[in-house]
Amino acid sequence: MLGKEEVLKVATLSKLELKEEEIEIFSQQLPKIVEFVEKLEELDTKDVPPFYELQSIEAPMRDDVSQKGLSNEEAVKNAPQTEGGFFIVPRVVGTE
Numbered sequence: 001m002l003g004k005e006e007v008l009k010v011a012t013l014s015k016l017e018l019k020e021e022e023i024e025i026f027s028q029q030l031p032k033i034v035e036f037v038e039k040l041e042e043l044d045t046k047d048v049p050p051f052y053e054l055q056s057i058e059a060p061m062r063d064d065v066s067q068k069g070l071s072n073e074e075a076v077k078n079a080p081q082t083e084g085g086f087f088i089v090p091r092v093v094g095t096e
Contacts, residue, residue, distance in 0.1 A: 002027045015092075 007026045011018045018026065072085045081088035 002030050006030075 004023055004027065007018070007023050007030065010030065011023075011026075076082045076085060076087060079087050
C-alpha cells in the first residue's frame with residue numbers, strides 16, 4: 001500500500017485533484033498496477049513482430065481544398081478569456 005504523500009505526488013504530476021476517499025482507493029490500487037506492469041516486463045517479446053494496425057484498409061481521404069476559415073473574432077467569441085484577440089489559458093509549464 002502506498003502512503004498518502006506518494007499518491008498525492010503522482011496525482012500532482014498527473015494534474016489530478018483527488019478527494020480523500022479517492023486517495024485511499026488509489027493507495028491500494030497503484031501498487032497492484034505497478035506489480036502488473038513489472039510482470040509484463042518479464043515477458044520475452046524478442047521474437048514477436050511489432051503490430052501496428054488492426055486493419056490494412058486505408059481511411060477514405062477527402063480532397064485537400066482550400067476553404068475560408070474563421071475570422072479572429074469568430075474564433076475567440078465563445079472563449080472564457082481573451083486578450084488582444086488571443087485565448088488566455090492557465091499556465092501548465094513550470095507549475096509544481
